[in-house]
Every structure is written in structure tokens, then in C-alpha cells.
Amino acid sequence: MARLQIRNLEKVYSNSFKAVHGISLDVDDGEFMVLVGPSGCAKSTTLRMIAGLETITGGEIRIGDRIVNNLAPGQRGVSMVFQNYALYPHMKVRSNLAFGLKLKRRPKPEIEDATEAVANTLEIDPLLDRLPKQLSGGQAQRVAVGRALIKKPDVFLFDEPLSNLDAKLRASMRVRITDLHKRLKREGQSSTVVYVTHDQTEAMTMGDRICVMKDGCIMQVADPVTLYNRPENAFVAGFIGSPEMNLMEGTLAVNGGVNIRLADQVLTFGEDVGNRLDVRGGEVLLGVRPQHLRIAANDEENALEGHVSHIEFMGHEVYLYVDVGDIRLVVVVPSEQYHPEDIRDDRIRLIPRETAVHIFDRETGRNVSLSANA
Amino acid sequence: MAEEITVRTTAELDSARTLAEGRRMHAISSAVRYALLAGVGFLMLYPLIWLIGASFKTNSEIFANPGFIPSEPTLNGYIDGWRTSTPYTFATFFWNTFLIILPKTIGTAISCAAVAYGFARFEFPGKRILFATLIATLLLPNVVTRIPQYLLFRDLGWLDSFLPLWVPSAFAGDAFFVFMLIQFLRAIPRDMEEAARVDGANTLQTLIYIVVPMLAPALISVCLFQFIWTMNDFLGPLIYLSSVDKYPISLALKLSIDTTEAFQWNRILAMSVLALVPALTVFFLAQKYFIEGISTGGVKG
Structure with missing residues (x-):
């Protein structure tokens, strides 16, 4: 005892x-x-x-x-x-x-x-x-x-x-x-x-x-x-979970909505992310687990466009390796939700699940998107 | 068709012939190899075989008959040799040897294990210098230290006693053995010792219950080396022992040479054979561990 x-x-x-x-x-x-x-x-x-x-x-x-x-x-x-x-x-x-x-x-x-x-x-x-x-x-x-x-x-x-x-x-x-x-x-x-x-x-x-x-x-x-x-920093976020969380370098700007510029694209998030943030801008890492990215339907906006470099079929799920600019993302899709026809000319559009997105300070690695839910 | 069959048969015959030839060549080469090995082996063993044969000869036959099978086997050499020309029998000399070997071997095993454990497993101030000194004494020729040692033991009043012959070794004086055990210990992972410490063993208990059993093969080799080398040591007893009643076997063999006017070679040879017996017996009994001990990595983790 x-x-x-x-x-x-x-x-x-x-x-x-x-x-x-x-x-x-x-x-x-x-x-x-x-x-x-x-x-x-x-x-x-x-x-x-x-x-x-x-x-x-x-x-x-x-x-x-x-x-x-x-x-x-x-x-x-x-x-x-x-x-x-x-x-x-x-x-x-x-x-x-x-x-x-x-x-x-x-x-x-x-x-x-x-x-x-x-x-x-x-x-x-x-x-x-x-x-x-x-x-x-x-x-x-x-x-x-x-x-x-x-x-x-x-x-x-x-x-x-x-x-x-x-x-x-x-x-x-x-x-x-x-x-x-x-x-x-x-x-x-x-x-x-x-x-x-x-x-x-x-x-x-x-x-x-x-x-x-x-x-x-x-x-x-x-x-x-x-x-x-709720990983407190980028290290924990990357270390726990398999495959690893995708960490993308970007620039955060909060003005009305939450905008994050990644490579040459801009992702906009709504209140859920906005309420959680305790900073208003700066150089950040956007963290999204491979399981929290889904393939966008044709007419959906605010999606990240990328190029599928290869596909691994694991049985119950499919791993997609997607290049967005210089960033390599891993996406895990349950097999039943994976339709090859969603991918045209190797192009794919991905939407992150807003409630599961994390934003880390690029310098310190601190998770800046934990505050409201704490 | 018929031609084909013939061709094939010839080919088969050919291959069978090559096979048989290969087998014959192999047999011949083995035969040559073994004959050569047996020949050289016999050559190496010949003095020993001759020694045993000659010990059963009469004194006059030894020089007359170069073969090793005695024409009239006799035990006289053994009987007379055992009695010696002194008031003591060879039993005394065997006992003396035993009195030197026993404390020396046991002392060596204990002290060298302890010192090697210290060097291999602990950090302490001056460890490097001490270890370098140890290695340096390894390189020092034995002869160089004889005179200072003699003076030292004389001042201690240890002359004409067994003490100078075994006390230094019993306090880890043989750097070679310490070094050998250190090398062996380094190859054994520390986990077992750490497990023992977590189990509540102190340093000494760890040494006795865990390290010594794992060191056993190396320790047996150390004991064996010490046994054989002490058995064969002539110079040490010659320098330090002066009374005949304290002579070990190595000196006693010489005894029969210079006290008799005409050398009784058969006695000397007979006693030499007896002198070989303990070392050989011990070696064959411990052979398995001995080989395990001197080949590195004898213990698996």
C-alpha cells in the first residue's frame, strides 16, 4: 500500500x-x-x-x-x-x-x-x-x-x-x-x-x-x-496514436473566422475551434489525426486539395498518402467509406473534423486550442 | 532410340565412375590425413610413453633398450623410489605439495574473484591507475621480483616455510588470474546482479550467490591452472625451502638425483610418473569446465 x-x-x-x-x-x-x-x-x-x-x-x-x-x-x-x-x-x-x-x-x-x-x-x-x-x-x-x-x-x-x-x-x-x-x-x-x-x-x-x-x-x-x-503539445500529439497525427505548418489568423494558411491554401474553421483558441494569430502547426480527415464530396467547400501519392489497403481501413504542396498527409478511411471514384486524376479533397483539430504554437509546441473545453 | 539409350548409359556409367572415383579419393585423403595426425601425435606423446615404459624397467635396461616396452617389467623403481634415500617417503613430499596447493588454490579462487568483481563492476577513485598497475605486473618478468621478494620474506621470517609459496597468491597476487576473471565478468550482463540487489542482496551476497556461480567455469580454469603450475613449480620451493622434510614433489624428484652416487634413473622416472598423476587426473575431471572457462563467452545471458 x-x-x-x-x-x-x-x-x-x-x-x-x-x-x-x-x-x-x-x-x-x-x-x-x-x-x-x-x-x-x-x-x-x-x-x-x-x-x-x-x-x-x-x-x-x-x-x-x-x-x-x-x-x-x-x-x-x-x-x-x-x-x-x-x-x-x-x-x-x-x-x-x-x-x-x-x-x-x-x-x-x-x-x-x-x-x-x-x-x-x-x-x-x-x-x-x-x-x-x-x-x-x-x-x-x-x-x-x-x-x-x-x-x-x-x-x-x-x-x-x-x-x-x-x-x-x-x-x-x-x-x-x-x-x-x-x-x-x-x-x-x-x-x-x-x-x-x-x-x-x-x-x-x-x-x-x-x-x-x-x-x-x-x-x-x-x-x-x-x-x-487533448494532447498538451505537439510532441505528445505526434507520439500517441497510430498512424501519427498529421502536423502541418501554417499561419493562423483570427478575424471573424479562424483562418489557417497552409502552403497556398486557406482552411477556415468555425466557432468550435475559435472558442478553444487562446491566441489570435501566429505561426502554428495544425494537427489532425489521419482518422479525422474525410474525403470531401464534390460540392463541399473549405477542403484541402491534394495529390494522392499512394494507397495502402489494410483490410478494415485504407491508408491514403496525400501530398498537399510540400506537406505529406496520411489519411485513414474505413474500407466501406472508401470509393476509388472519389479520387479523380489522383486529386483528392479532404475535410478535417473541426472538433478534433488541434493547433500548436510552432515555436514552443504548446497546444493553443485547449482553453474553452478545459 | 537404341543409340540414345547407349549414350545415356555411357553417361550414367561415366557419372557413376566419377562418383566412385571421388569417394575413393576422399577415402585416400582421409587415410593420409589421419595417418599424418596419428604419426605426429605419437611423436609428441613418445617421451611420455617412453617415460611410463621406462619406469617399469630395471636401471640397467633403461640405457640398453631404446624401446618403451620393458623386457622384464619390474616394480622396483616404484618401491625403491617411494622409499627414497632420505628418512622420508614420497608420501611426505606429496603431502607437502598438497599443503602448498590447497591454500594457494582456494586462496587464489576467493581473492581473485573478489578483486575481479571489484574491478569489473564498481567505480572507485584511482580505479584506472590500479588497473594499469595490475596489467603492468602482468608484463613484469617473474625473475625481476625474485630477489626483492626473497628479502621481504626473509625479513618476515618466512624462509623455510610454505608461507612465501602460497600467501601472495591467496591475496590475488597473480595478476593473470585477476585479469582473466575480469575479462570473463565483463562478458556477463549485469542484469542478474541488479535483480539480486533489488531482491535485497548486499554486495557480498550478490558476489557469493550470483556472481561466483556464474563465474564458475572461469574459476575452475583458474584453480586448474594454479594447481598445475604449483605442482610444476620448481624455482619457488628451491629458493624458499631448505629442510628436506618440507620438500614438495618437484624438489623431491631432484633430491634423488644429487644424493645418490650412481643415479637410480628408474626410481626417478617412476616417481615422475606418479608426480604426473594428480595433475592429469584433475585436468581430465575438470576438462569440460576448463575448456568452457578459457573460451570466452562461456555463459549465456
């Missing part, structure tokens, strides 16, 4: 490279927090600092009501699952699971009971007498999760635990881990999780909240829906 609080956490390496720039983050008791970001964004470093495997240069980490900055990893009440399992190669699965409890000098029957219970939960009981090298990737990862589970820690730390598994196994492990989390929560056990991944699907499907990081800074912390619908 513990919440994790991070205050102004900093990490500077001995070669004076600053990896983490004073981040603050609260993870509530029982919350599943996902740290996500591109490689090199210091998400793993942050996790390792929570675990105690990296020294902390500045700030503080609190687990429950203890400041753990200077505690050894074993005393922090955390357990960790590593990317490449990190099972002890010379120990059988049983001893791997029991190692942490053995170090704590728990009585033997207690250790045995705990091992059995964890093995049952994760369905690894038939594997107890095997060595790690006799396990498949999925089995090894389950044992690694078991090793974390058996200690009943305050906080679970996962460091890209699924990236060594194939796609199918990854999907099933994803479900298994979220189920496990729900079950721990239901049983009233401590179930605070910090989960590091670079895979946004994992982040979106598993996290109660997601912390998007970039270059050692937090870009936004929010639940998956908010993150998707």
Missing part, C-alpha cells in the same frame, strides 16, 4: 551529461503508471533511480512516507522485472522465485507456500524444477514476474518487460499483466506499478495513466483518453 512521489528528480552522469531534468510525478496507490517515450528519453533511467540501481543527483523519491533516496534497492520495498528476464541462470525456477524471501530469512514453510501460490497464479507450477535456460521467452518472463510478485512489494517496476517477446506473446502477456494488476487491487494487496515501455500500444492499453517523456522531461501525464484527445 504505497504511493510513489517523485519531486524534482535529476540525474547527471559523471561525464556531466544531464539525463533527467528535474521531473516530478505522483503515482497513486494501486495505480498503473506507464512511462513512455522514444529511446533516450530517460524513462529507464528514471525507473532505475526508483529501484535504486542508479544514484540520484537531485530531488527526492518517496515511497509511502519514506524518502528512499539513500536506501539500498532491497530496502525500498520495490521489485523489478527486467527486459531480458535476468533470471539467475544457475538456479532452478523454484530458487529463482524464493531468492528474495531467502535473503530476508523467512521461515522455510512460508517460502514454500509463497512459491507455490505465485507459481499457481502465473501457471508456472510445472516449470518449478527447470533451469532458466530450459524455458521459452514467455515462460521466463512469467517467472520474472513471479519473482517480483512473491516479495509483495509496495511498488512494482517493469522495464520494457515485453520487448523481447514476439508480437502474439506480447499481446497475451499484456492482458496477463493487467489482469494480475486488477486482481492484486481487488485482493487489497499493494499494486502500484511503474511500467516503462517505448511501445505506445502497450502504454495505451495497460496504463491507468501515462507519462510521456522526451529528453529527460515529462511532456504530459494523463489517462489514455485525455492523452489522445
Whole structure:
């Protein structure tokens, strides 16, 4: 039962490279927090600092009501699952699971009971007498999760635990881990999780909240829906969602309507966008998700005209790659709404869904179209 | 039609002939290869085979009969050699060797593992200089340090005891072994150690429960090398030991040379054979780990 609080956490390496720039983050008791970001964004470093495997240069980490900055990893009440399992190669699965409890000098029957219970939960009981090298990737990862589970820690730390598994196994492990989390929560056990991944699907499907990081800074912390619908900046907007959000450079001018000049065309938006804006003009990025562009009917106005460079048929939807001037857009159209005859001479006209349009300051990347709905 | 068949048959015959020829060539080349290998192997092993054969000969036959099968096999060499011309039997000398090897090997394994762990896994002030010093001692010829070492041990009052022979090694004095273990450790990912630390192990527990078992193949090689080299070390005991009752085997073999007027070669040879037995036995028992240990990347992550 513990919440994790991070205050102004900093990490500077001995070669004076600053990896983490004073981040603050609260993870509530029982919350599943996902740290996500591109490689090199210091998400793993942050996790390792929570675990105690990296020294902390500045700030503080609190687990429950203890400041753990200077505690050894074993005393922090955390357990960790590593990317490449990190099972002890010379120990059988049983001893791997029991190692942490053995170090704590728990009585033997207690250790045995705990091992059995964890093995049952994760369905690894038939594997107890095997060595790690006799396990498949999925089995090894389950044992690694078991090793974390058996200690009943305050906080679970996962460091890209699924990236060594194939796609199918990854999907099933994803479900298994979220189920496990729900079950721990239901049983009233401590179930605070910090989960590091670079895979946004994992982040979106598993996290109660997601912390998007970039270059050692937090870009936004929010639940998956908010993150998707109301990204605070262009980075989050581009990082979350697949295919990526289209970001188009343009110039904003508000005079009556909202006009955005893109390349040599002007798009005009109505009140919905106007009410949300907290600036009146300037250099901006117009953000529209590929799913929020639709093909215009012939007589519709205020459409973006472009040239279709190629088309990918994905089954349930069709990806259109459209060039508008120098800007390359991706448009996702559900298969049943895709009619090849809408495209004449490779020309296409697109209309963005006004309620789903985002406008970012080009300089700072800040989303300037969030205000009224906030 | 008929012509065609004939042609085809000829072609088939031809190809069959080439095949058979190829097979024959292959057989011949294998035969030559193996004969050559066996010949060279025999040449290399000949002194050893001769040694074993000669140890069963009488003293007079050794020089009379160049072959290695004794004409009148006798165990006299072994019996007399074991008794020696001193008040001690070879059992004493074997025991002495054992008393040197045991602490030396165990001490080497423990100390080198600890030092290698420190160098491979921790950052500490002066690490670079210390590591450079370690490598420098590797390059230093042994002979250069003999005299200063002798003076040092004399001042400590350790002369004519086993201490100078094993104490330096038991405190990681053999840079080669430390270096070997460091290289081996560097190839092992750190994740297991980090997992152990998160599991609550302190540095020492991590070393004992996680690092040492993973280092096992390399440690076995280290022990084996130390065992064989100590067994064969002649100069060390020669310099530091003066009482006959403390002689290890390597010195005791020389003993029978200069105390007898006429050399009893059969005794010397018989005892040499016995002196080889422990090292060979240990080597063959540990061969599997030994090879795993000296070939890099023996441990998979």
C-alpha cells in the first residue's frame, strides 16, 4: 500500500551529461503508471533511480512516507522485472522465485507456500524444477514476474518487460499483466506499478495513466483518453496514436473566422475551434489525426486539395498518402467509406473534423486550442 | 532410340565412375590425413610413453633398450623410489605439495574473484591507475621480483616455510588470474546482479550467490591452472625451502638425483610418473569446465 512521489528528480552522469531534468510525478496507490517515450528519453533511467540501481543527483523519491533516496534497492520495498528476464541462470525456477524471501530469512514453510501460490497464479507450477535456460521467452518472463510478485512489494517496476517477446506473446502477456494488476487491487494487496515501455500500444492499453517523456522531461501525464484527445503539445500529439497525427505548418489568423494558411491554401474553421483558441494569430502547426480527415464530396467547400501519392489497403481501413504542396498527409478511411471514384486524376479533397483539430504554437509546441473545453 | 539409350548409359556409367572415383579419393585423403595426425601425435606423446615404459624397467635396461616396452617389467623403481634415500617417503613430499596447493588454490579462487568483481563492476577513485598497475605486473618478468621478494620474506621470517609459496597468491597476487576473471565478468550482463540487489542482496551476497556461480567455469580454469603450475613449480620451493622434510614433489624428484652416487634413473622416472598423476587426473575431471572457462563467452545471458 504505497504511493510513489517523485519531486524534482535529476540525474547527471559523471561525464556531466544531464539525463533527467528535474521531473516530478505522483503515482497513486494501486495505480498503473506507464512511462513512455522514444529511446533516450530517460524513462529507464528514471525507473532505475526508483529501484535504486542508479544514484540520484537531485530531488527526492518517496515511497509511502519514506524518502528512499539513500536506501539500498532491497530496502525500498520495490521489485523489478527486467527486459531480458535476468533470471539467475544457475538456479532452478523454484530458487529463482524464493531468492528474495531467502535473503530476508523467512521461515522455510512460508517460502514454500509463497512459491507455490505465485507459481499457481502465473501457471508456472510445472516449470518449478527447470533451469532458466530450459524455458521459452514467455515462460521466463512469467517467472520474472513471479519473482517480483512473491516479495509483495509496495511498488512494482517493469522495464520494457515485453520487448523481447514476439508480437502474439506480447499481446497475451499484456492482458496477463493487467489482469494480475486488477486482481492484486481487488485482493487489497499493494499494486502500484511503474511500467516503462517505448511501445505506445502497450502504454495505451495497460496504463491507468501515462507519462510521456522526451529528453529527460515529462511532456504530459494523463489517462489514455485525455492523452489522445487533448494532447498538451505537439510532441505528445505526434507520439500517441497510430498512424501519427498529421502536423502541418501554417499561419493562423483570427478575424471573424479562424483562418489557417497552409502552403497556398486557406482552411477556415468555425466557432468550435475559435472558442478553444487562446491566441489570435501566429505561426502554428495544425494537427489532425489521419482518422479525422474525410474525403470531401464534390460540392463541399473549405477542403484541402491534394495529390494522392499512394494507397495502402489494410483490410478494415485504407491508408491514403496525400501530398498537399510540400506537406505529406496520411489519411485513414474505413474500407466501406472508401470509393476509388472519389479520387479523380489522383486529386483528392479532404475535410478535417473541426472538433478534433488541434493547433500548436510552432515555436514552443504548446497546444493553443485547449482553453474553452478545459 | 537404341543409340540414345547407349549414350545415356555411357553417361550414367561415366557419372557413376566419377562418383566412385571421388569417394575413393576422399577415402585416400582421409587415410593420409589421419595417418599424418596419428604419426605426429605419437611423436609428441613418445617421451611420455617412453617415460611410463621406462619406469617399469630395471636401471640397467633403461640405457640398453631404446624401446618403451620393458623386457622384464619390474616394480622396483616404484618401491625403491617411494622409499627414497632420505628418512622420508614420497608420501611426505606429496603431502607437502598438497599443503602448498590447497591454500594457494582456494586462496587464489576467493581473492581473485573478489578483486575481479571489484574491478569489473564498481567505480572507485584511482580505479584506472590500479588497473594499469595490475596489467603492468602482468608484463613484469617473474625473475625481476625474485630477489626483492626473497628479502621481504626473509625479513618476515618466512624462509623455510610454505608461507612465501602460497600467501601472495591467496591475496590475488597473480595478476593473470585477476585479469582473466575480469575479462570473463565483463562478458556477463549485469542484469542478474541488479535483480539480486533489488531482491535485497548486499554486495557480498550478490558476489557469493550470483556472481561466483556464474563465474564458475572461469574459476575452475583458474584453480586448474594454479594447481598445475604449483605442482610444476620448481624455482619457488628451491629458493624458499631448505629442510628436506618440507620438500614438495618437484624438489623431491631432484633430491634423488644429487644424493645418490650412481643415479637410480628408474626410481626417478617412476616417481615422475606418479608426480604426473594428480595433475592429469584433475585436468581430465575438470576438462569440460576448463575448456568452457578459457573460451570466452562461456555463459549465456
